[in-house]
Amino acid sequence: MQKKQEQRRPKRPQQQNFEYVRRLNGKKVKIFLRNGEVLDAEITGISNYEIVVKVGERNLLIYKHAVDYIEFSE
Amino acid sequence: MQKKQEQRRPKRPQQQNFEYVRRLNGKKVKIFLRNGEVLDAEITGISNYEIVVKVGERNLLIYKHAVDYIEFSE
Amino acid sequence: MQKKQEQRRPKRPQQQNFEYVRRLNGKKVKIFLRNGEVLDAEITGISNYEIVVKVGERNLLIYKHAVDYIEFSE
Amino acid sequence: MQKKQEQRRPKRPQQQNFEYVRRLNGKKVKIFLRNGEVLDAEITGISNYEIVVKVGERNLLIYKHAVDYIEFSE
Amino acid sequence: MQKKQEQRRPKRPQQQNFEYVRRLNGKKVKIFLRNGEVLDAEITGISNYEIVVKVGERNLLIYKHAVDYIEFSE
Amino acid sequence: MQKKQEQRRPKRPQQQNFEYVRRLNGKKVKIFLRNGEVLDAEITGISNYEIVVKVGERNLLIYKHAVDYIEFSE
Numbered sequence: 001m002q003k004k005q006e007q008r009r010p011k012r013p014q015q016q017n018f019e020y021v022r023r024l025n026g027k028k029v030k031i032f033l034r035n036g037e038v039l040d041a042e043i044t045g046i047s048n049y050e051i052v053v054k055v056g057e058r059n060l061l062i063y064k065h066a067v068d069y070i071e072f073s074e
Numbered sequence: 075m076q077k078k079q080e081q082r083r084p085k086r087p088q089q090q091n092f093e094y095v096r097r098l099n100g101k102k103v104k105i106f107l108r109n110g111e112v113l114d115a116e117i118t119g120i121s122n123y124e125i126v127v128k129v130g131e132r133n134l135l136i137y138k139h140a141v142d143y144i145e146f147s148e
Numbered sequence: 149m150q151k152k153q154e155q156r157r158p159k160r161p162q163q164q165n166f167e168y169v170r171r172l173n174g175k176k177v178k179i180f181l182r183n184g185e186v187l188d189a190e191i192t193g194i195s196n197y198e199i200v201v202k203v204g205e206r207n208l209l210i211y212k213h214a215v216d217y218i219e220f221s222e
Numbered sequence: 223m224q225k226k227q228e229q230r231r232p233k234r235p236q237q238q239n240f241e242y243v244r245r246l247n248g249k250k251v252k253i254f255l256r257n258g259e260v261l262d263a264e265i266t267g268i269s270n271y272e273i274v275v276k277v278g279e280r281n282l283l284i285y286k287h288a289v290d291y292i293e294f295s296e
Numbered sequence: 297m298q299k300k301q302e303q304r305r306p307k308r309p310q311q312q313n314f315e316y317v318r319r320l321n322g323k324k325v326k327i328f329l330r331n332g333e334v335l336d337a338e339i340t341g342i343s344n345y346e347i348v349v350k351v352g353e354r355n356l357l358i359y360k361h362a363v364d365y366i367e368f369s370e
Numbered sequence: 371m372q373k374k375q376e377q378r379r380p381k382r383p384q385q386q387n388f389e390y391v392r393r394l395n396g397k398k399v400k401i402f403l404r405n406g407e408v409l410d411a412e413i414t415g416i417s418n419y420e421i422v423v424k425v426g427e428r429n430l431l432i433y434k435h436a437v438d439y440i441e442f443s444e
Contacts, residue, residue, distance in 0.1 A: 020198050020209055034183065034214065035108065035142055049138075050094050059146050061094055064197070066108065066142035068183055068214035072207050109256065109290055123286075124242050133294050135242055140256065140290035168346050168357055182331065182362065212345070216331055216362035220355050257404065257438055271434075272390050281442050283390055288404065288438035316420050316431055330405065330436065360419075364405055364436035368429050 021070065022046055030071040031062065095144065096120055104145040105136065169218065170194055178219040179210065243292065244268055252293040253284065317366065318342055326367040327358065391440065392416055400441040401432065 024043050031039040031053070041060070045052035051062045098117050105113040105127070115134070119126035125136045172191050179187040179201070189208070193200035199210045246265050253261040253275070263282070267274035273284045320339050327335040327349070337356070341348035347358045394413050401409040401423070411430070415422035421432045 018195050020193055020195055020200050024209070032183075033142060035106075035110070036183070045094055047092050047094055052094050059148055060143045061098070061146060062143040063138060063141055064211060065139060065213060067211055068181060069208045069210040072209060074207055107290060109254075109258070119242055121240050121242055126242050133296055134291045135246070135294060136291040137286060137289055139287060166343050168341055168343055168348050172357070180331075184331070212359060213361060215359055216329060217356045217358040220357060222355055255438060257406070267390055269388050269390055274390050281444055282439045283394070283442060284439040285434060285437055287435060314417050316415055316417055316422050320431070332405070360433060361435060363433055364403060365430045365432040368431060370429055 017048075019046075021051065021064075024070065024072050027072060032068045032070070033062070034066050034068055091122075093120075095125065095138075098144065098146050101146060106142045106144070107136070108140050108142055165196075167194075169199065169212075172218065172220050175220060180216045180218070181210070182214050182216055239270075241268075243273065243286075246292065246294050249294060254290045254292070255284075256288050256290055313344075315342075317347065317360075320366065320368050323368060328364045328366070329358070330362050330364055387418075389416075391421065391434075394440065394442050397442060402438045402440070403432070404436050404438055 021043075025046050026043060028040070028042050031041050031051070033039065039053065039055050039060070039062075041053035041055045043051060043053050049064055051064060051067070053060050053062060095117075099120050100117060102114070102116050105115050105125070107113065113127065113129050113134070113136075115127035115129045117125060117127050123138055125138060125141070127134050127136060169191075173194050174191060176188070176190050179189050179199070181187065187201065187203050187208070187210075189201035189203045191199060191201050197212055199212060199215070201208050201210060247268050248265060250262070250264050253263050253273070255261065261275065261277050261282070261284075263275035263277045265273060265275050271286055273286060273289070275282050275284060317339075321342050322339060324336070324338050327337050327347070329335065335349065335351050335356070335358075337349035337351045339347060339349050345360055347360060347363070349356050349358060395416050396413060398410070398412050401411050401421070403409065409423065409425050409430070409432075411423035411425045413421060413423050419434055421434060421437070423430050423432060
């Protein structure tokens with residue numbers, strides 16, 4: 001996979017700290033953790049390393065490093 | 075998941091090192107570790123990479139990388 | 149493995165944040181996750197830490213730290 | 223967990239690289255590793271990523287990323 | 297393990313981003329992954345976080361964090 | 371574990387990138403990997419993320435993130 005020169009118009013460089021997960025703040029998602037747990041959660045807060053969620057009545061502060069992937073609806 | 079332009083009033087940028095876990099300092103929480111252990115702990119100190127807790131009579135210095143998530147009460 | 153002096157013409161230094169995975173945006177790939185799952189996915193977005201994909205009808209935000217490797221076709 | 227404004231007198235900002243583990247240098251501790259081992263160790267040196275210890279007659283250089291938590295006495 | 301003063305002529309400081317793996321670009325190696333797989337691979341590209349390889353007819357983009365070690369011949 | 375003021379003469383600040391492992395370059399050590407393997411190795415090179423070793427006739431480039439700890443003799 002050679003490094004092609006940028007023939008097309010150079011894309012606007014992505015802001016350094018852009019994260020898709022920020023788009024999911026306030027949304028209901030399924031979070032798949034490294035320990036195999038799957039959480040049906042509502043995201044209530046996001047920081048550089050943390051995702052804060054409500055899972056039913058529970059408040060959880062999840063570390064991103066413990067997340068494998070998040071399923072969301074457009 | 076397209077990158078929407080920020081139509082709403084741009085949110086005050088999150089300070090670079092903001093962490094929700096700092097809010098839990100001094101509180102009683104349940105810490106779920108990557109090794110499967112669950113600790114009923116009182117947080118007595120937090121640094122960039124560490125969470126210091128009392129678990130009964132025990133003093134533990136926990137590395138954040140070993141934590142999956144923390145359950146807390148509002 | 150001694151550190152050979154750069155006899156050949158010094159290679160153009162790799163831009164600091166160059167990533168091959170950016171070449172796979174919009175492509176169909178197989179993503180092999182640390183938990184053993186293999187996802188037949190179409191990459192729809194990439195950020196510093198995330199790969200957003202469609203897997204059938206599902207939208208997934210995958211953390212790069214959870215990926216072992218990605219199989220792609222040239 | 224809303225981000226409360228700092229009503230109380232702003233805490234002296236934590237020096238950027240402050241680590242509690244530095245307090246344990248020279249002390250006897252129990253180190254719980256990610257592989258399940260528990261080491262009764264005396265800490266003889268600490269760097270950004272390493273903890274050097276004596277375990278009986280053995281000298282070990284432990285990587286912090288391999289440590290889950292450390293039990294210590296005040 | 298005391299920190300000895302540098303009696304010998306101070307070594308030329310290692311460039312900040314020097315990596316031995318860059319020496320293996322274009323070579324045939326055995327890559328031992330964290331999931332236990334061993335890949336007989338030819339390295340075709342290397343970036344800060346990725347190693348691109350050919351394994352037989354397959355093109356793989358491997359994340360360095362998923363690699364335990366690489367066996368190479370001098 | 372309160373943060374004691376530095377009563378004693380402030381220690382010379384540790385150079386930012388100091389690593390004990392650099393002391394082991396050229397030495398015979400036992401390397402305990404996250405996958406449970408134990409390698410009797412001679413360290414022949416060290417970089418920020420890599421430890422290059424000879425294990426018998428084999429040349430291995432080991433990623434530090436895959437190492438739990440290293441046993442060494444003073």
